[in-house]
Amino acid sequence: MECHVRTATNKDAAAISRVVLAALRESNSQDYPPDVIAQVERSFAPETVIAQLAKRRVFVALLGENIIGTAALDGDVVRSVFVDPAHQKGGIGRHLMDVIHGSAALAGIGVVRVPASITAEKFYAALGYQKIRDEFHGAERTIVMEKQL
Secondary structure (H helix, E strand, O other): OOOEEEEOOHHHHHHHHHHHHHHHHHOHHHOOOHHHHHHHHHHHOHHHHHHHHHHOEEEEEEEOOEEEEEEEEEOOEEEEEEEOHHHOOOOHHHHHHHHHHHHHHHOOOOEEEEEEEOOOHHHHHHOOOEEEEEEEEOOEEEEEEEEEO
8 A cells, every 4th residue: 555645634633743752752762862852742742733734834644544654844944754663764754755845846945954853864865955054952953954956
């Protein structure tokens, strides 16, 4: 069964939260200490996800009826790209990024940026993103990267 991507709705908030929390706990926890993971988790409670849906263009990847990934475009910034750990390394993230890039290009955006986690830096580099700088938010390190569309 192949995944498909669609625009997220408020009804998807709990499932988006579940996917993000699973990815944070299983994948990102290899690169960040527990206090950083806990801090980031607070940004992805279902009610916070609903607020993000009103401000950003959020997409979900589905396998059948199940949400297995998410990604968002906030102006020219890619945000919150997460794939359920059970489905990572299977092309879901790349598919979501193709949709993000297409959406940005349709909006006339020529360059997109992403504040990448340490965990995702290689993923974005493989998609043609270049590192611009490191940023620190307390103990959380993110790598700001950009790509010409």
